[in-house]
Amino acid sequence: MMKYILVEGVTDVALIKYICFKNGITQKFDDFVKVKNEYKYKDFIIVDLQGQNNLDEFLIRLNKKIVKISQISIIQDADNNFEESTQSIKEAISKSKIVNRKIKYFLTPDNQNLGNLETLLLSTIENNCIINCFSEYKKCLLENNEIHPKALNKGQVYAYTMYSQKGENLHKPQNSFMYKHDKSYVDTELWDLSKKEFQPIINFILEIFKK
Secondary structure, three states, X not given: OEEEEEEOOHHHXXXXXHHHHHOOOXXXXXXXXXEOOEEEEOOEEEEEOOOHHHHHHHHHHHHOOHHHEEEEEEEEEOEOOHXXXXXXXXXXHHHHOOOHHHEEEEEEOOOOOOEOHHHHHHHOOOOOHHHHHHHHHHHHHHHHOOOOHHXXXXXXXXXXXXXXXXXXXXXXXXXXXXXXXXXXXXXXXXXXXXXXXXXXXXXXXXXXXXX
């Protein structure tokens, strides 16, 4: 019986892999084997949906093999309306005709507040010069342009992961947890999972992998 974890994008996949590695669920960061947009480890599969809008269709596809699935977990952004985001997941579940008890979901950043994965990541960073510089840049952008807050958050996370380390370690967000160097993965140490802000999503992930 398989367990599926459905996420919006590749950075979500990397965070789950990092949580699993740091908590001893996997021995290596790359224990999840990638095939197209799916990452498999034992009887667990993380699926990069490549956007919220693909949830409906993918759940319908999963329903065709539901007898081989024990659990489906969904991680999506709360964005700027927690109730609407929750309702969209419930509607996708209803369309798929999958029994509710097989599905649970978590809305980033913390399953309570508005925001997204980037909101969560940024909330764990303190007194960082790159973040402080970008904060001034954000003010300037907002004064002269109409930019969605989600796009600004993505830009700020990108700036942090690209420029917070010395030398040529320019990491895109999806590579900012562990990066490949000389055929092995190295912890960037850009993200501290001991921060209290990470605890809700860590608890959710660990519950999925409990035997």
